[in-house]
Amino acid sequence: MAIALHQRVRPAIVVPVLAVLSALPLFTQWIDEPFYLVLASRVLLFALAATSLNLLVGFGGMVSFGHAAFFGAGAYVVAIAAMEGVTSAWIAWPLAMGVSALAAAVIGAISLRTRGVYFIMITLAFAQMMFYVFVSLKAYGGEDGLSLPRRSVIGLGLDLKSDTTFYYVVLTVCAVVIALLWRLVNSRFGRVLQGIRENETRMEAVGFPVYRHKLVAFVVAGAVAGLAGALAANQNDMASPSMLHWNQSGMLLVMVILGGTGTFLGPALGATVMLLLEETLAEFTLHWQFVMGGILLAVVLLLPGGLATLLQRRRNDG
Amino acid sequence: MDPILVLEQSLNGLQFGLMLFLLAAGLTLVFGIMDMINLAHGSLYMIGAYLAAAVAMATGSFWLAVAVAMGGTAVIGVVLEVTLLRRLYQRDHLHQVLATFALILMSNEAVRMIWGPTALALDPPPSLAGPVELLPGLYYPAFRLVIIGVGLLVAVLLYFLVSHTRLGMLVRAGASNREMARAMGVRVSLVFTIVFAIGAALCALAGAMLGPLFAVQVGMGESILILAFVVIVIGGIGSIRGALVGALLVGMVDTVGRTFLPMWLRAVLPPTVASNLGPALASVLIYVLMAGVLFWRPQGLFPARG
Numbered sequence: 001m002a003i004a005l006h007q008r009v010r011p012a013i014v015v016p017v018l019a020v021l022s023a024l025p026l027f028t029q030w031i032d033e034p035f036y037l038v039l040a041s042r043v044l045l046f047a048l049a050a051t052s053l054n055l056l057v058g059f060g061g062m063v064s065f066g067h068a069a070f071f072g073a074g075a076y077v078v079a080i081a082a083m084e085g086v087t088s089a090w091i092a093w094p095l096a097m098g099v100s101a102l103a104a105a106v107i108g109a110i111s112l113r114t115r116g117v118y119f120i121m122i123t124l125a126f127a128q129m130m131f132y133v134f135v136s137l138k139a140y141g142g143e144d145g146l147s148l149p150r151r152s153v154i155g156l157g158l159d160l161k162s163d164t165t166f167y168y169v170v171l172t173v174c175a176v177v178i179a180l181l182w183r184l185v186n187s188r189f190g191r192v193l194q195g196i197r198e199n200e201t202r203m204e205a206v207g208f209p210v211y212r213h214k215l216v217a218f219v220v221a222g223a224v225a226g227l228a229g230a231l232a233a234n235q236n237d238m239a240s241p242s243m244l245h246w247n248q249s250g251m252l253l254v255m256v257i258l259g260g261t262g263t264f265l266g267p268a269l270g271a272t273v274m275l276l277l278e279e280t281l282a283e284f285t286l287h288w289q290f291v292m293g294g295i296l297l298a299v300v301l302l303l304p305g306g307l308a309t310l311l312q313r314r315r316n317d318g
Numbered sequence: 319m320d321p322i323l324v325l326e327q328s329l330n331g332l333q334f335g336l337m338l339f340l341l342a343a344g345l346t347l348v349f350g351i352m353d354m355i356n357l358a359h360g361s362l363y364m365i366g367a368y369l370a371a372a373v374a375m376a377t378g379s380f381w382l383a384v385a386v387a388m389g390g391t392a393v394i395g396v397v398l399e400v401t402l403l404r405r406l407y408q409r410d411h412l413h414q415v416l417a418t419f420a421l422i423l424m425s426n427e428a429v430r431m432i433w434g435p436t437a438l439a440l441d442p443p444p445s446l447a448g449p450v451e452l453l454p455g456l457y458y459p460a461f462r463l464v465i466i467g468v469g470l471l472v473a474v475l476l477y478f479l480v481s482h483t484r485l486g487m488l489v490r491a492g493a494s495n496r497e498m499a500r501a502m503g504v505r506v507s508l509v510f511t512i513v514f515a516i517g518a519a520l521c522a523l524a525g526a527m528l529g530p531l532f533a534v535q536v537g538m539g540e541s542i543l544i545l546a547f548v549v550i551v552i553g554g555i556g557s558i559r560g561a562l563v564g565a566l567l568v569g570m571v572d573t574v575g576r577t578f579l580p581m582w583l584r585a586v587l588p589p590t591v592a593s594n595l596g597p598a599l600a601s602v603l604i605y606v607l608m609a610g611v612l613f614w615r616p617q618g619l620f621p622a623r624g
Contacts (some may be wrong), residue, residue: 063412110609114616117355117411121551122612125605128544129469132605136598246544250419257416287431293424301405 047268058261061197066127072244074229079239087154099286100226108218145240260306334467335493335569340524345519349446350493350556360539392421440529494555554618
């Protein structure tokens with residue numbers, strides 16, 4: 001099968017999705033279920049985190065099992081900054097991205113010397129190290145996590161304490177950053193990255209600095225995950241070690257694979273399906289995890305390319 | 319430093335390392351021969367511990383419980399392998415991760431449905447409940463000594479099985495070059511089913527033996543699974559010898575680090591800093607060990623593939 005290096009994002013899909021997302025608060029207000037708006041914010045910020053992980057897994061061929069480390073680091077930066085009195089989102093959120101990027105640079109520089117399974121394990125090892133560091137930092141809440149004294153302040157007359165405002169801010173941030181990632185994937189850099197995924201040795205022989213490209217991708221993905229973490233800290237009103245736990249890394253990876261690696265919007269779809277499924281199944285049965293496992297298993301066996309192929313296949317048939 | 323304490327902690331490290339070896343042995347072979355990432359390996363450990371606890375509760379016999387757990391888990395392992403995992407061998411690692419992650423969710427929930435959410439108690443046999451005086455002043459729990467004995471016995475048996483039997487030869491051939499082994503007429507799929515059954519039985523053995531020390535509860539498989547992966551990555555994937563060395567290293571470093579690192583830190587640092595830093599550094603130690611090994615020996619200490 002020919003591999004399309006250019007990632008097309010169809011306006012026929014994106015425009016209606018954005019329209020529905022923009023109108024969602026009106027709908028939840030109308031049916032008087034504000035909870036759904038909170039859930040939607042959660043879905044969006046996980047879609048952002050999963051999309052950033054896909055930059056590594058889908059486009060760079062780097063299966064990182066430690067992505068939650070950067071997500072959690074971003075959350076902690078916002079919480080710690082707020083504790084120290086820095087609540088401005090314009091300072092705290094870029095700071096979260098910066099710290100996560102720095103962590104990704106250090107971890108990536110070492111991890112990228114290994115390949116394949118060993119890369120999976122070494123990223124996991126670093127994420128676990130960060131997890132234990134935060135668990136033991138008693139000054140920052142230790143195992144219980146650190147609660148946010150107040151949500152970040154944006155100014156411009158926006159108050160993040162309102163669920164609707166928070167939702168729109170998350171929607172804007174996610175839409176803009178995902179659009180930027182899309183540009184990145186389709187840039188010269190993105191092409192080189194996909195070339196490395198297909199054949200690293202050949203790219204090296206052609207003269208591309210393979211290691212540097214992979215490291216930059218790792219840092220960018222880490223920074224975006226940090227931003228998603230900063231949003232998550234605001235939503236949960238806290239940062240906790242469980243955000244860095246390997247379970248969380250596994251969940252992000254599952255979202256990416258479920259949606260479809262290497263398709264640009266697949267992971268966002270995967271995050272949406274995963275979180276909505278979790279909510280819906282939990283309403284029906286206490287044992288929702290069993291059903292969820294069964295569904296994931298069915299997807300692996302029946303749809304090897306992920307959920308995104310479902311849309312593509314239908315399009316090809318039609 | 320107190321020599322009794324050093325000795326006691328070394329024995330603890332040895333005991334934990336040997337139990338890790340039971341898990342890592344199966345995992346490394348599955349990984350090495352079929353190139354399959356099986357995250358659900360920890361679930362077999364959990365299932366083994368639950369079976370053991372259930373049988374022990376019903377019959378009162380610990381050793382019968384261990385035997386039933388090993389047999390039952392081996393059967394479950396074979397059923398899983400034949401019906402499901404076999405379809406995944408040719409797939410991408412990512413698909414294997416997703417599928418076996420799904421299996422973790424399902425087995426955790428299945429265990430919760432059958433035995434409920436609260437942890438089960440599994441008591442060691444009463445004759446082994448007390449301590450034994452190993453040296454003057456060194457009392458050590460008899461049950462932990464038995465664990466060490468069982469672990470050593472299994473290690474010797476596995477060594478014999480892998481390096482002195484026909485099955486072992488096929489296993490080694492499969493681990494070092496799967497295609498070549500297949501071309502020479504080895505029925506790799508049958509070898510693999512057998513290996514998987516043995517791996518599952520060893521998981522159950524580890525679960526049953528560690529059950530009295532840790533709680534038998536849902537989720538017990540995941541934390542130890544990570545350690546088992548650390549072990550096989552340190553040892554080199556596909557190598558039993560690597561698994562043994564890696565398991566002992568991890569067991570020792572983890573146990574000894576948890577006891578002595580805070581003490582050493584207290585000697586050189588102010589107490590408040592030391593009490594914060596100690597536990598963190600101790601938990602991080604094995605991951606530092608793994609990162610270090612991968613940095614200098616990216617294929618692990620004993621790579622199976624030449």
